[in-house]
Amino acid sequence: MKKHGKLLTECLMVGGFCMTMAFSSFAEVPDEEMVGWIETDDGWMYYDEDSYPVTNEWKKSGDNWFYLDEDGYVVYDQIIEHEDYIYYANEDGAMVKNQWVQRANEDNDTADEKNAAVDVWYYFQNNGRAYVAGDNGTSFKTINGEKYAFDSDGRMLWGWVNDVSEMCNEDYDWQTAMYYCGAENDGARKSGWQLIDVEENRENLAKNKDNDSVMYYYFYFRENGKRVQDTTRTINGQKYSFDEYGAMDYEWTMATDSIASLSTATASVYQFFNYEDYGNRVSGWFYTIPSEDMHKQDHDDEIEHWYYATGGGNLITGQFKTIDGKKYAFNQYGEMLYGLQAIRLNDSDPTIIEDSYLIDDESELDAYLARETNYSGDYGTFNFDGTLLYYFGEDSDDGAMKTGKMKLEFAGDTYNYYFIKTGSYKGAAFGSLEKVEGTYKETEDGEYVFIDDEKYIYREGRRMEAEDDVKYEPFDAWGEKPESMDDTTNGSYYLVNTAGSIQKKKENLKDRDGYYYCTDAKGVITYRGDEKCQNHSDTEQHS
DSSP states (O other): OOOOOOEEEEEEEETTEEEEEEEEOOOOOOGGGOOEEEEETTEEEEEOTTSOBOOSEEEEETTEEEEEOTTSBBOOSEEEEETTEEEEEOTTSBBOOSEEEEEEOTTOOOTTOTTOOSEEEEEEOTTSOBOOOOSSSOOOEEETTEEEOBOTTSOBOOSEEOTTSOBOOSTTGGGGOOEEOOSTTTOOOOOEEEEEEOOOOGGGOSSOOOOOOOOEEEEEEOTTSOBOOSEEEEETTEEEEEOTTSOBOOEEEEOGGGOOOTTTOOGGGEEEEOOTTTOOBOOEEEEEOOOTTTOHHHHHTTOOEEEEEOTTOOBOOSEEEEETTEEEEEOTTSOBOOSEEEEEEOSSOTTBEEEEEEEOSHHHHHHHHTTOSSEEETTEEEOOTTOEEEEOOSSTTTOOOOOEEEEEEETTEEEEEEEOOSSTTTTBBTTOOGGGHHHHOEEETTEEEOEETTTEEEETTEEOOOOTTTSEEEEETTSOOOSSGGGGGSSOEEEEETTOOBOOSOOSEEOTTSOEEEEOTTOBEEEEESSOOSSOOSSSOOO
16 A cells, blocks of 8 residues: 655755655555655655646646656656657756757767767756757757757757758768768867868869878858858858868869869960968969879979969960060960070961970970971970970079070070060071071072071071181081081171171171182182182172
């Protein structure tokens, strides 16, 4: 027989909650008089008006609600599922409202499961019910000004979250996610820039990033929490690119609208975004190493080059470009050319550069002059046939096209050069290539000459000068010496001194070998002999 007695009522303080409870004095009373709250040896119970214990139901005491389990006892510190809703009774048994609750994660069976946090969080509303996932995709609830999402069991989602209220923190699952909600004890939906550590398989990336070990990436999330991906976006006045998984691109990146197989990609489809801590798209001049797919050899050798990108981020490649009033040349890799360059121009459009080779020693210059078609040097194999010479300054910090008279050094010796100042072939070495004879040769008496202002003879830009040990030497208009000195008086050769000046209207000039020369008004040799001429004429050949 159950102990019971006269019911007394008083305010019982339980953990700070005032509960109007009935307790027994253990006097014998009829069962039918047991109504309301009763404290038994096994805990508090609530009896209805028919003196039956209430089970699986909430009952109120004062300002608080208490849950009675299937045996009719008040439960404490438990998550409660009641009529399709989730509640929590705290350590005092009272229903929690407007409050976060942290609980041990009962599903955390394996420590290496990225989605299995040590603890889980719930939020209980003013009616005591926990927020849970909706039926129409991931929905967020505003709590203290922050946005949070929950699964169907009321547990706060954290980390990467997809659009169906699932966390995506395992391995590469983040690639299919849409939102990011911070660490396991955070959960607030993020917007704006976020630096996030992710696992990544680069083979799954369509865009070409260099194969490095960086595992932290910047992501950008809209105000609605959705990540920006597979696009270029203006943020705070700067352009940024994001790959198909939302990771901010940095350094060399294929333009979003130019995705192609890497086997067919060329430098023109690349844009440069700043280094990994910045990522803004670069315009104007920048100095860096090419990507492997743009120029493998220089990438592997870590050779830096100057590049120029337009305001839209497009790389200048394979052309001449005037920048701030100066003219520059860029090869097919987008690299600014410098030094003395052998350049192959497009046959129909001389502004287009098809290929180029840096000439920085005499052996390479000799190969150019010989028009070698399969030259192998420090910069690879090259066909010099059909190329022109241009000069873009001494080193890679210059690069501006030079015109007019220049001094170039080879193997410690300094030489005078001349580069065309105007016209379609501006910058080309004077006397370069017969294909441009109509532009650079002056025709007099039916003969072509490569003579600048009728003062000097140039061969591929270099002024022809007599060696110091001979004082005077003959050259034809192409800068070639005669195969035999007997040919010097055939009307094709000019006489120049050690400074390269054409000797005009001269009589009996003596070189260091003891030979005498006479020339006409143009400097063409009219006499050569080991004795002075006897019948001098400055207009025709004589003896």
